[in-house]
Amino acid sequence: MSNVIILLLTAVIVLSGCYHRKTFSGKRHIATTELTQEQQDSLNFVHTHHxxxxxxxxxxxxxxxxxxxxxxxxxxxxxxxxxxxxxxxxxxxxxxxxxxxxxxxxxxxxxxxxxxxxxxxxxxxxxxxxxPDDPISQFISTFSDTHILISLIIISIISMAYLLRKLFKNNANIVLFNDINTFYPTLLTLTVSASATFYSSIQLFAADIWQNFYFHPTLNPFSVTPILSIFLFSVWFMVILMVAVIDEVRKQLPFSDAILYLCSLCGICAICYIVFSITTLYYIGYPLLIAFYIYALRKFYNSSRAPFICGNCGELIRHKGKCPKCGAMNI
Structure with missing residues (x-):
């Protein structure tokens, strides 16, 4: 089911690329040279003030x-x-x-x-x-507000500390610590971290491009500059990944455990966004992102991956030996 949904979403995004923005013709270029001084000033103002x-x-x-x-x-x-x-x-x-x-x-x-x-x-x-009178601009403005960011940091840290303590105590499944046998949750946290780093990099090195996007936002990655196109593709990729994660968690965990797992995953993704979007503004986010990628990939490969199947009950197991579900020995 998840594969069908992913293919459908991918098809929608690809088909939206059929949109083609008209470029200025030679006649149009000549016409712009005949504008009055007032009209030229107006165009310059739009270009610089958006x-x-x-x-x-x-x-x-x-x-x-x-x-x-x-x-x-x-x-x-x-x-x-x-x-x-x-x-x-x-x-x-x-x-x-x-x-x-x-x-x-x-x-x-x-x-x-x-x-x-x-x-x-x-x-x-x-x-x-x-x-600007646009829901995307309002969303960007809200999450760029310093007071909201500070409040979000405090709430996220307190909530995640309480939730992780409870989950660790019950030996529950947690992404990046005691994950289930799928790479999608880990990939989601890596994508959120990379997107947050890239988002702050745009603000650092291409502030004018981001300012123009703020005044004239869109969710179509084919109608913006290459830099913004990469960012929007990462946003759509996160949406697709989240659908795949929910489907995998639903298959592997009971309902109550699945809800707790998804809540902890959302909390960890929120912390990743806050940490990397802020630290990148001070250039600390780049080495931090590399270290996080190394930790997350090693953790999944060594602790979360289950490459074996029990010969008796068919349960996925991480190591050869006694099956944790039926007790059968797998050699």
Whole structure:
């Protein structure tokens, strides 16, 4: 059953590659050279700031203050009215102005909550208070928040410490420690670790590419740059692996043991993501990832793999000798 599901998912991903993005023709290239200065500035702004007029945001902070006066009036400290847009409300970019006279931030953005509610704010203030109106962007923003990461680290460590203690006490199956006879769970932890390392590497060495993906996200690995394509393929590979893991665990363990095993697997994957995504930002993640791969592969090969079958009951066994299930001797 798992093989059928994996093949179906793979086929869907491969077929989605039929999409072809049109490239600019020679005529189009010539036309761009005839743009006005204002149009060229607008294109340059989109390229460097990744959003433009009519782009939609959602307020993620408690509120954002928009000033009704013109930017020149605000910079000159003239009195002006203001409006407050609350958390969760949608706002759209109505106009963008470059104010070289503003030493704080030269980019001013006019935002509209509705056709009657307009106001200005600096770009720095705006980007700290909003998130693009896209569920993928909101997911990225949530898991990039420092406070949420710290809370997730604390909760994961406490929960996993309690769960692992209980599982070790009962000699239960745990990935990377006392695993079942399948490589899928180990491969999942290795994939999560490598993906987290690659994710942080993109932020380190290709920040502009990641910023553009944040404003214009997609789950199609065929419609992005090669770097992002590799990352998205790893995400889809994790989804496929998780389906295979659930199917294998269901076959090898009783229901209650399977639930505990999957919970511990999710916890370990969460810790791997947190550890490698953070340590890679300080370049420690690379040697740590190599060490983790060596440990995980050796552990599975030496302790978790069951290459033998009992000649009496057909149970998978890790070593020749007495079968733990029926007691028969296998020589």
């Amino acid at each position: 959003y433009s007029q009519n782009f939609n945001f959602i307020v993620k902070q408690d509120s954002i203050v928009l000033l009704k006066g013109q930017p020149e009036e605000i910079i000159s400290n003239l009195p002006t009215d203001s409006i407050i847009v609350k958390k969760g409300e949608r706002i759209a970019v109505a106009e963008i102005r470059m104010m070289s006279s503003d030493s704080t931030d030269s980019v001013w953005v006019q935002l509209a909550r509705d056709q009657y509610t307009f106001g200005w704010t600096r770009e720095k203030t705006l980007l700290q208070a909003v998130v």
